[in-house]
Amino acid sequence: MLLAVSSCGSIPEDWKTPAFLQSDEEELDERLPTVTGEVGEEPELEFPDIAPPEEQISGVIHENDEGEGELIRADDMLLAHIVDYQWTAKGEYEKTQSTYEAGAPVVLQLEQMGEELTSDLVDQRVGSRVEYVFPPQDPEEAAAMGQPEPEPGASVSVVDVKDRFGKGETVSGEQTTDGGDGLPTAKDEGSDEPEISVPEGDPPEDLESVQLIEGDGPEVEAEQQLIVQYTGVTWDEGEVFDSTWSRDGAPATFAIGAGQVIEGWDEGLVGENVGSRVMLAVPEDMAYGGEDAQQSGQDNPEGALVFVVDILGAVDVATPEEQASEDGEDEDDGGDSGGEE
CATH class of the missing domain: 3.10.50.40 (Chitinase A; domain 3)
Structure with missing residues (x-):
């Protein structure tokens, strides 16, 4: 197949x-x-x-x-x-x-x-x-x-x-705010990687979400597959630690609201609209954690993090159990076998 x-x-x-x-x-x-x-x-x-x-x-x-x-x-x-x-x-x-x-x-x-x-x-x-x-x-x-x-x-x-x-694809629409007011800022760089500026001072204790561009697509639902463009920086240093732009702007895809990404993403992106650009200020306990961040040989950053995420698409996916059920029903019904009449 x-x-x-x-x-x-x-x-x-x-x-x-x-x-x-x-x-x-x-x-x-x-x-x-x-x-x-x-x-x-x-x-x-x-x-x-x-x-x-x-x-x-x-x-x-x-x-x-x-x-x-x-x-x-x-x-x-x-x-x-x-x-x-x-x-x-x-x-x-x-x-x-x-x-x-x-x-x-x-x-x-x-x-x-x-x-x-x-x-x-x-x-x-x-x-x-x-x-x-x-x-x-x-x-x-x-x-x-x-x-x-x-x-x-x-x-x-x-x-x-x-x-x-496509590579380098971003959401359309006008960016109505750059953030700020004690939170990081990210100017609209068009089709280029956004530059995130982190303010001095301690990060917020709770997850903060700022809608930089308001999309008009459907709301993201838990357990959907997201297609996104994103950049992430550390709060302490303001340095990029992960970005789709470092991979030639190839969009990333993953399940949201299913425990496959950090808690800050699961909580911060579910409910947003497709076509939105969202800035997330993620506290340490909703990111990778502190000294325990580097686990299983993965070089995950410690502390609070900041992301700018373009939500390009959100797709329903069939769970393995649902797909197995579909396949089982086909087998029970004999499928769509054909033959000469």
Whole structure:
């Protein structure tokens, strides 16, 4: 499946065949299952009356050529819906996974995926749909890549691109305040990394949040996946200790309100609107702590911290328990197996 392949960032050599369709070709390979339905709704697939191909093929099923969606770049982070099928033999197939059913799209890091996966996506627009067919994977190669034993037959993935987030991207909107009044300040630097100035004196004892830019998107909810641009400095020295800008401005993504980040982020960002720029003054006990900050070999800063966070997106995600439940329901129902009538 595409998700499994993209997570390892590589693809077996014997999958890289001339049958891979480039996105500028006018006709789709006849061996691709026919995909119908509107982008944004779960697609329906009709499989050709042939055995599964033994080579990788793919193609752009729907080009969003109306000029409304943003162009996808090779170093983007994508938000996408994916539907997977297992195509085991002529007339035999079964749906194995659907983010539409789970109600939660996934995040794809294009730079971590091979060109064989990204070439049909790059230079398309948000709102496009791409289909992939992957041949059966050799069990020995799967084991060497640390993957479980592959299912028999070819796997089919249909990818609907819902949104994109590019390097250096920041929220739009006018910054109405720089902060201050005893709290740090951060001037609007446009698309550049914000410069945070920390005042003299002790940090606040409680978490302080200042909305520098008010977004008009939906409110961030606990356990959503956030896509953000951020910079963090220490209160004592005012020095940057972590920043997405140090990674070429590539946005970061993580679960919020789920204990995966510091408490100051979990409490300070849940309830904010997507599209907002938020400055957080985080006390020591809601950051990494004092002398215990450097744990498990991680070089975490001590004391109070200050962050400026641009909330680019917030996405519902399916928990492993929910996904297992969805998969179990598919198995109980027999999936969407098809055959000749």
